[in-house]
Amino acid sequence: MQYVELLGRTVLALVFVASAVGKLKSGAAFVAFRRGLADMRLLPTAVVPAVAVAVVTGEVVAVVLLGLPGTGTAGLVLALVLLASFTAAIAVVLARGTRVSCPCFGGSSVSFGRRHLVRNGLLLGLGVAALVGGTSQAPLAVPAALLSMAGAVVIAMVVVTFEDIADVLAPSLGSGNR
Numbered sequence: 001m002q003y004v005e006l007l008g009r010t011v012l013a014l015v016f017v018a019s020a021v022g023k024l025k026s027g028a029a030f031v032a033f034r035r036g037l038a039d040m041r042l043l044p045t046a047v048v049p050a051v052a053v054a055v056v057t058g059e060v061v062a063v064v065l066l067g068l069p070g071t072g073t074a075g076l077v078l079a080l081v082l083l084a085s086f087t088a089a090i091a092v093v094l095a096r097g098t099r100v101s102c103p104c105f106g107g108s109s110v111s112f113g114r115r116h117l118v119r120n121g122l123l124l125g126l127g128v129a130a131l132v133g134g135t136s137q138a139p140l141a142v143p144a145a146l147l148s149m150a151g152a153v154v155i156a157m158v159v160v161t162f163e164d165i166a167d168v169l170a171p172s173l174g175s176g177n178r
Contacts, residue, residue, distance in 0.1 A: 003148045008130020010152030012079045013066040018160045020059040022105035036103025040093050058082050080127045087120040110163045119162050
């Protein structure tokens with residue numbers, strides 16, 4: 001089970017790295033993220049800038065905690081709290097019928113849809129599995145650990161490019177159905 005923990009921690013760290021970098025790669029990217037948060041209409045306008053900073057800070061802290069020895073459990077808990085918050089926000093936006101572009105990785109022209117709930121649900125499941133699987137203190141075998149990490153890179157790449165992949169696999173779905 002420790003390989004599940006390694007896989008989950010690595011996937012979540014890579015996804016949160018991509019998310020934070022996407023939001024911080026330029027001033028325009030961060031403004032687009034902040035505008036996406038405001039467009040969701042879940043927060044008073046006055047607190048949107050502070051929440052935008054808190055989200056990116058939380059993502060960066062999660063990456064650090066997930067990557068450091070001895071802080072993996074804290075990193076998983078923080079990652080799960082962030083993912084649960086993002087998922088709840090998406091669910092509320094969808095329930096209201098609001099069309100908002102996904103600011104998940106810095107900005108996108110794709111509106112939130114069910115596909116975002118599925119993606120986050122899968123990440124939440126992986127995070128919980130990693131948290132449960134992290135109870136063993138047995139040493140990792142290097143080949144198996146490398147295989148877990150290689151798998152994590154592939155999974156993270158799929159998650160980060162999820163919208164593009166979904167468009168290729170299901171082009172007939174309107175953006176409101178994603």
